[in-house]
Structure formats: C-alpha cells, structure tokens
Amino acid sequence: MSVEQHYLVGLDLVGRRVVVVGGGTVAQRRLPRLVASGAAVEVIAPHVTPAVQAMADAGELTWHARPYEDGDLDGAWYAITCTQLTEVNAAVAAEAERHRIFCVRSDAGTEGSAVTPAVGEHDGLLVGVLSGGQPRRSAAVRDGVLSALRTGAVLDRPELGRLAGVALVGGGPGDPELITVRGRRLLASADVVVTDRLGPRELLDELPPHVEVVDAAKIPYGRAASQDVINSTLIEHAKAGKFVVRLKGGDSYLFGRGFEELIACAEAGVPVTVVPGVTSAFGVPAMAGVPVTHRGVAHEVVVVSGHVAPDDERSLVDWPALGRLTGTIVLMMAVERIRAFAEVLCANGRPGDTPVAVIQEGTMRTERVLRTSLARVAEDVTAHEIRPPAIIVIGPVAALSDELITE
Amino acid sequence: MTVHLVGAGPGDPGLLTCRAAELLGSAEVVVYDRPSMADILALAGTGDKRCVGKSGSRPAWPQAEVNQLLVDLGRAGREVVRLKAGDPFVVSRGGEEALALAGAGVPFEVVPGISAAIAAPALAGIPVMVRQIATTLTVVAGNEDPEYRQRIDWSAVAAVGGTVVVLTGRSALRGIAEELLAAGMAADTPVTAVSAASRAHQRRVTGTLAALPDPRMRPPVTFVIGAVATLDLLEGSDAHP
Numbered sequence: 001m002s003v004e005q006h007y008l009v010g011l012d013l014v015g016r017r018v019v020v021v022g023g024g025t026v027a028q029r030r031l032p033r034l035v036a037s038g039a040a041v042e043v044i045a046p047h048v049t050p051a052v053q054a055m056a057d058a059g060e061l062t063w064h065a066r067p068y069e070d071g072d073l074d075g076a077w078y079a080i081t082c083t084q085l086t087e088v089n090a091a092v093a094a095e096a097e098r099h100r101i102f103c104v105r106s107d108a109g110t111e112g113s114a115v116t117p118a119v120g121e122h123d124g125l126l127v128g129v130l131s132g133g134q135p136r137r138s139a140a141v142r143d144g145v146l147s148a149l150r151t152g153a154v155l156d157r158p159e160l161g162r163l164a165g166v167a168l169v170g171g172g173p174g175d176p177e178l179i180t181v182r183g184r185r186l187l188a189s190a191d192v193v194v195t196d197r198l199g200p201r202e203l204l205d206e207l208p209p210h211v212e213v214v215d216a217a218k219i220p221y222g223r224a225a226s227q228d229v230i231n232s233t234l235i236e237h238a239k240a241g242k243f244v245v246r247l248k249g250g251d252s253y254l255f256g257r258g259f260e261e262l263i264a265c266a267e268a269g270v271p272v273t274v275v276p277g278v279t280s281a282f283g284v285p286a287m288a289g290v291p292v293t294h295r296g297v298a299h300e301v302v303v304v305s306g307h308v309a310p311d312d313e314r315s316l317v318d319w320p321a322l323g324r325l326t327g328t329i330v331l332m333m334a335v336e337r338i339r340a341f342a343e344v345l346c347a348n349g350r351p352g353d354t355p356v357a358v359i360q361e362g363t364m365r366t367e368r369v370l371r372t373s374l375a376r377v378a379e380d381v382t383a384h385e386i387r388p389p390a391i392i393v394i395g396p397v398a399a400l401s402d403e404l405i406t407e
Numbered sequence: 408m409t410v411h412l413v414g415a416g417p418g419d420p421g422l423l424t425c426r427a428a429e430l431l432g433s434a435e436v437v438v439y440d441r442p443s444m445a446d447i448l449a450l451a452g453t454g455d456k457r458c459v460g461k462s463g464s465r466p467a468w469p470q471a472e473v474n475q476l477l478v479d480l481g482r483a484g485r486e487v488v489r490l491k492a493g494d495p496f497v498v499s500r501g502g503e504e505a506l507a508l509a510g511a512g513v514p515f516e517v518v519p520g521i522s523a524a525i526a527a528p529a530l531a532g533i534p535v536m537v538r539q540i541a542t543t544l545t546v547v548a549g550n551e552d553p554e555y556r557q558r559i560d561w562s563a564v565a566a567v568g569g570t571v572v573v574l575t576g577r578s579a580l581r582g583i584a585e586e587l588l589a590a591g592m593a594a595d596t597p598v599t600a601v602s603a604a605s606r607a608h609q610r611r612v613t614g615t616l617a618a619l620p621d622p623r624m625r626p627p628v629t630f631v632i633g634a635v636a637t638l639d640l641l642e643g644s645d646a647h648p
Contacts, residue, residue, distance in 0.1 A: 032453045051455045120432065120452060143432065150428050172424065178519065181428050182421035251525050253534035254544065262534075262640055274640075276526040278414075278424060281544075282497050283519035286414075291495075291502035293548065300547040300559050301497070302567060305536075316542045321566030327547075327559065400502065 006115060006130050011078065013039035019076045021068045021092045022083035023048030026106045030080055033119060035060045044068050045083070068092060073101055080116075082106035109133055118142040122149045125156060151184045153206075163189050163243040166234050166265050168258045170251040170277015171199035173284045175363040179203065183247075183275045191242035194233060198249025198280075198389055212237075227257060231264035238270040249389075250280040255305055255332055279303075281330045284362030284391045288369050289401035292328050297396050300327035306334025306392075310344045323348025328395035335360075335390045339378035345394070346374055355399035360390040371398065410481040410508055412501045414494040414520015415439075417527055419605035420446050426518050427488075434488040436480055440467070441492055443606075451488070470500055474507035481513035492627065494522040498548040498574040522546070524572045527604035527629035531611040532641035535570045540634050543569030549576015549583060549630075565590035570633040577628045584616045587632070592616060597636035601629045613637060 018034055020027050023045030031052060034041050041061040043052060048063060056063035068088055073079055073095050081092035081103060089107050096103030097113065105112030110133065117128035118138035127145050129138040148154040167186045172178035179187070179200055187193065187203060190211055195204060197217040204213055216230050230246075237244045252258025252274055265272045281303040285292055292301040302325060310319040322329060323345040334341055335358075346352050352375030360368040372380040374394060380386075411430050416422040423431075431437065431450040439448060440460030448456055459468040459476065468476075480487045495501025495517060508515040524546040528535050535544050545564055564571060565587050573583055580600075588594060594617035602610045602624035613636060614620035 028455065029453050121449065146432055147429060151425060173519075175426075177426035177429070178424045180416070180422050180521070181425055182419075184425055185421075251521075251529070253529050254525055254536055257538070259534040259537045259640070266640075274529060276417075276422060276521050276529045278494075278519045278521055279525055282494050282522055286494065286496045286517050286519040289505075289517070291505070293496065293498050293546075294502040295500055297502075299498075300545060300564065303536075303544040303546075305542045316569075318566055318568060321563055321568075322543075324563040325560060325567065326563075397502075400506070 006132070008117065008128060008130055010126075011037075013037045013078065015040055016077040017042065017075050019044065019073055019079045021045065021072070021079070021081040021088065022106075023052045023063070024082065024084065025049060026082035027080070028052050030082070030116065031055060031061065034080075039078075044072055070095055073099055073103075076101050078114075079103040080106065081112075120146045122146050123156070125149070150181050151188060153188055155189070164238070164241075165271030165273070166238050166244045166246060166261075167273045167275060168246045168252040168261060169248065169275045170258075170279070171203070171247050171249055172278040173250060173280040173287075173363040174198070174200055174361065175287075176200040176202045178278050178283060178363060180275060180277065183277065186273075186275065187245050187247065189243060190245040192237045192244045194230065194244065194246045196248055199247055200249075203247075212242075227260060231261055234261060234265060235268045235270055238265070239268070248277070250283075251277040254279045254281060254303065255307075280362060280389075280391055281332055284359050285330065285357065285393050285397075287363045288357065288359045288367070290357050290359075290393050291397055291400065292330060292393065294397050294400060297400065298326070298328045300325070301330060302327065303330045303332065304334075306331045306337055306341060309337050309340050311340070319344040320348040323350045325350075326395075328393060328397050331392040331394065333388065334392050335381060335386055335388050338381050338392065342374050342377050350374060350394070354394055355396060357393045357398040357401060358386055358390055359393070360386050360388075362389075362391055369401075371401070409484060410477055410487045410489060410513055410515040411518055412489045412491065412495045412505060412515060413518040414522075415444060415447050415490045415492055416521040417493065417523050417530065417605040418444065418447070418603070420450060422521055422526065422605060423447060423450075424518060424520065427520065430488050430518065431490075433486060435486040437488045437490055438473070438476065438480070439490040444490065444492070447490070454488075470503060474504055477504055478507060478511040478513055481508060481515065482511070491520070492523070493526075493574075494520045497522040497524060498546060522574075523604060523627060523629050524574055527601040527627075528572065528599075528631045528635075530604045530609065531599070531601040532639040533599060533601075533631055533635055534638065534640065535572065535631070535635060537635055537638075541569040543567055545569065545571045547571065547573055547576075547583075549573045549579040561586035562590040565592040568592075568633070570631065570635050573630040573632065575627070576630060577624075577626060580619060580630055584619055588616055592632075596632060597634065599631045599636040600624060601631065603627065604629060611639075 018039040043063045081089045102114040131138040169183040192212045194214045354374040358370040434454040436455045461467045596616045599613040600620040612620035
C-alpha cells in the first residue's frame with residue numbers, strides 16, 4: 001500500500017467505545033496509549049498477557065474473557081484486531097467494514113481500514129509517522145525526531161525566544177551520551193561555548209558553524225590567572241547579548257570551580273543557570289563496573305581532591321582521618337601524587353592489601369582500568385604509565401568488578 | 408544488550424542523561440521503584456512498566472525478587488530498563504542487581520545518573536565543594552541496614568569533615584547527628600535538608616547539628632552537613648521553585 005492512501009488524523013476517543021480483539025503482545029503494546037487517550041477500551045480474548053491482565057485489574061480497561069463473536073463491535077468507534085488467527089482477524093475486519101468502523105488489522109495492515117502509526121511523545125507533543133507498510137522505517141524516523149527534540153537539534157518552542165546569560169553545564173565524564181537532556185539542549189542553543197580539556201568534547205563537533213568555541217585550556221596565562229580570564233570571558237560575551245554555555249567535565253560544583261564562576265557572573269549582574277552533571281567521581285567507576293557503595297561492603301564514600309599533596313600548606317584534607325575510614329575513597333586529580341596519598345593512608349590504618357582501581361579516561365573509548373592494591377598502586381601507576389585524567393577508587397568495592405565483568 | 412541499569416537522576420526529566428532518555432524511549436519493560444517518577448516514565452511510551460518499590464500500602468519487593476525479575480526478563484531477551492533514582496551505584500542497590508545479572512550470565516550495562524548527593528544540594532543553591540571551604544565530600548547511606556550491622560565509623564567521618572551528605576536518612580538523621588556530635592563535630596555545624604529536589608515542590612530548611620531541621624518533609628530528603636550548608640547561591644533569584 002502506498003502512503004498516499006492513508007490520511008493521518010488525531011482521534012478524540014475520550015469515553016468512546018474502542019474494541020481490541022486479542023490479548024497478546026501486540027495488544028499489550030497498543031493498549032497503554034489507547035487507555036491514556038481516555039477511550040472506553042474493551043478487550044475481547046480468551047487469554048491475555050499478565051500486563052493486559054494488570055490493566056484490567058486496575059480498572060483501566062474491561063476484559064471479556066471469551067472468543068470474539070459477531071456483534072462485538074456494536075457501538076464501537078474504533079477497533080483493533082490482533083489475534084493469532086487469520087480467520088478471526090478477517091471476521092472482525094469484515095464486521096467493522098459493514099458497520100463503517102475504522103479497524104486496524106495487525107496481521108495484514110493492507111486488509112484493515114486503518115493503520116497504527118509509529119508514535120512517540122515529547123513534552124506534550126505527539127509524533128506519529130506512517131510509511132505505507134514499512135514499520136521499521138517509521139520507527140527509525142520517529143526515534144530520530146524524538147532524539148532531535150530531546151537534544152535540541154530541533155527547537156520546538158521558538159516562541160520562548162532566545163536564551164540569555166550564562167549556563168554552567170556539567171557535561172558528565174566524557175562520553176557524549178552522558179550529558180543531561182537539558183544540558184544538551186542548552187548547548188544546542190548556545191552562541192558561545194567555553195570548554196575545558198575535560199568533558200564531552202565530541203559534542204563540540206556538532207555545533208553549528210556560527211557558534212564561537214573558546215577553549216579555556218588554551219588561555220595563555222598562569223593557572224591562577226586563568227580562572228579570572230575565564231570569568232571575564234563568560235561575562236563579556238553574556239553582556240554582549242550572547243547566550244554562553246560553560247561546558248565542564250563532570251559536575252560544575254564537584255571540583256569544577258563552578259562556584260567561583262557563578263559568583264563572578266552574579267556580581268557582574270549576569271543571569272546564571274546551573275545544570276548539574278554526572279560527576280566523574282561516581283560515573284567513571286560505575287561504567288568500569290565499580291559501584292562506589294555496595295550493601296554490606298561499603299555504605300559510605302568520600303570524594304577527595306588530590307590536587308595538592310598531603311603535606312602542602314594549602315591542603316584542607318585530614319588525610320590521617322581518611323586513613324581510618326573503612327568505606328570507599330575516590331581520589332580525583334591524584335595520579336601525580338598517588339605515592340604520597342597511598343603512604344599517608346597506609347600509615348594511618350588503611351591496610352596495604354585494600355583493593356584499588358585506577359581508571360584513566362573513564363567512559364571514553366580510550367578508557368584503561370588498572371586493578372591493584374594500596375601498597376602497590378604507586379608502583380603500578382608508574383609501570384603502566386597511567387596519566388591524567390584518572391579516577392582512583394580505594395576500598396573493597398574496587399575488587400567487586402571482577403565479578404561484574406560480562407561480555 | 409538486554410538489561411540496562413539506568414540512573415534516573417533527581418527526578419526532573421531534563422536531568423536524565425541523553426543515553427537514559429534514549430533507552431527509555433525504546434524499552435520494552437521498565438522496572439522502577441518510585442511512583443513519583445511519572446514524568447520520567449512518560450518517556451517510556453508504551454513500554455510495560457513495573458513498580459517494584461513501595462506503592463501505596465503495598466511494600467517494596469524484596470531485593471532477591473527484584474534481582475530474579477531482572478534475570479528472568481533478561482533471559483527472555485526483553486529490552487529492559489531498570490530505572491534507579493539518582494545513580495544506580497551511589498547509596499543504591501544497583502551493585503547487587505548487577506552481580507545477580509552477571510551471575511546468571513545475563514548481559515547488562517550501567518548508565519550512571521546524577522546522584523541526589525550532588526544534585527539536590529546544587530538545585531537548592533548549595534555547592535558541595537568549594538575550594539576554600541570544603542575539599543572532601545562524604546556520602547553516607549542514612550538507613551542502617553539491619554541485615555548488615557557494619558557500622559559506619561562516624562568518628563572518622565567527623566574527623567574528615569568537609570561536606571557530609573546523608574541520603575535515604577530521613578528517620579536516621581537524629582541518630583547520625585548524635586554520632587557526629589559525640590565524635591566531636593561542632594554543635595553549630597550547619598545542616599540543610601533539601602526536600603523533593605528538582606520537583607516543583609522543592610524546599611530547603613537549614614538548622615544545625617544541635618538544632619536539626621524538621622525532617623518531616625516530603626521525600627526524598629537529602630541532608631547536607633558542613634559549612635557549605637548555609638550557602639544559598641540562588642538567594643534572590645527566581646531559580647528557587
């Protein structure tokens with residue numbers, strides 16, 4: 001059947017009798033949306049799946065536990081026949097035709113007087129696709145449209161106008177799929193994107209050509225000064241009327257210095273929104289098969305910055321206290337000083353045979369995982385040439401991953 | 408791939424990862440815990456939805472039965488999303504489900520989500536880490552599990568200091584505060600309770616370890632203990648719901 005023979009329409013089924021003949025998996029797929037539309041749904045089938053049964057038990061539809069009989073479509077506005085028996089489907093379709101009731105035949109779409117489009121929902125929108133009997137093609141197009149709506153590649157609310165100010169977006173650990181739906185959408189609306197060395201850099205390739213990308217990692221100043229330069233970059237562009245997305249790795253507030261950027265923008269009178277992200281401290285171990293907490297193994301987890309050594313006067317971390325903890329320790333930015341951290345933890349009570357997992361470039365295609373112990377970690381990190389960015393997980397949970405590796 | 412252990416984040420569908428949203432859209436079965444996740448479940452369209460958490464007067468399924476359900480669905484070759492509030496591996500029982508699936512030879516993947524430990528404070532205007540104030544974040548499960556009498560070493564937690572976030576601890580907060588006080592944490596250490604983060608009825612109330620915020624708030628409640636708990640970066644803005 002060619003697509004021209006179909007007319008796509010939205011039916012108001014509220015309170016209207018809709019008959020579904022058959023209670024198998026096809027019915028199970030169609031029923032929730034029919035129920036959601038407010039139709040008075042009646043299922044006619046000797047047997048139904050547990051999910052259909054549950055809908056009947058919940059009062060969402062009426063189930064007649066018997067075979068179809070001629071006359072069952074009396075008073076119906078719409079019908080779907082999806083039994084496994086061709087002759088029953090044919091009989092239902094024939095009755096529907098006689099009474100001028102539109103009827104979908106799931107076993108032979110061209111034999112019915114209606115077909116079900118591939119349907120998806122997004123934020124109050126209903127998307128339907130018909131392709132003249134090519135369901136996989138319809139489903140693929142539907143999925144593409146929904147995905148474009150979710151990511152912001154298609155903007156469905158042009159009346160909301162342009163965004164303003166600065167959005168601090170946590171981009172997640174690096175895998176572009178791990179940014180949030182909102183983060184992705186804001187990124188797609190950005191005029192200027194300020195990025196770092198970390199985070200989902202692949203997403204930058206998808207930005208339209210007019211978007212200005214400022215790489216904060218390349219700002220040619222000392223480390224201390226560069227934060228001021230980043231702050232003023234955000235403020236200047238926002239004040240020039242551009243919508244600025246500050247895209248960071250992980251979450252903006254977990255070592256992301258988002259706090260400083262937010263304060264700077266607020267003091268300059270620039271509106272700021274913060275979109276949390278999946279922090280690398282938890283997300284990277286998770287995708288490497290290391291749960292940072294696990295019932296009966298570790299009920300607490302401490303995330304610690306390793307950007308300064310334990311004996312550094314700038315350190316606010318009480319390393320001896322950390323050594324006494326029995327839970328999980330996640331060290332960030334700690335690869336270069338791991339020897340000093342491992343030593344201070346061991347010296348304060350953490351056993352040398354405590355399992356350790358070191359995950360370099362987690363969630364990315366280039367991910368490497370090193371499994372070792374607290375006593376050996378410094379040596380092994382050197383021997384295996386582990387380089388930043390890496391996350392170090394210390395505690396019994398680091399050994400659970402052996403059981404979690406599946407192919 | 409059949410079973411996906413997916414973090415749902417704090418509740419707002421916009422804070423799902425793109426991967427989670429995509430998987431929900433194509434899931435045949437979604438297994439979830441909280442009926443309050445309706446906005447997120449709506450993304451699953453016509454997929455079969457099964458609540459294994461506490462629902463009305465019905466208690467939550469025992470963990471072993473949830474594990475078995477996931478194994479059975481996985482073995483049947485169904486495309487399954489196991490939706491967990493927050494992150495599946497942060498004070499959650501995703502690890503047990505992963506082990507059960509691995510033990511049964513059922514393929515699975517883990518999709519991290521935004522843990523309430525970070526998102527709930529952030530959405531209430533509290534950055535859990537500020538270089539000058541707190542450089543450690545300790546996340547603890549509040550409800551001591553009767554099956555596992557493994558104690559959290561509160562004196563070590565108190566000594567580490569920084570920011571302490573208590574998840575799933577509405578009823579346990581008083582006991583935790585007593586432990587932290589006994590371990591030497593200052594009585595005037597700020598404590599902020601964030602209720603229903605990212606939802607329209609989000610609230611925050613601040614007290615101290617000695618004078619706790621009233622925990623009778625709508626769940627889920629996340630507690631932030633430490634100097635950052637008094638910060639309110641959203642003060643005066645319209646971002647507070």
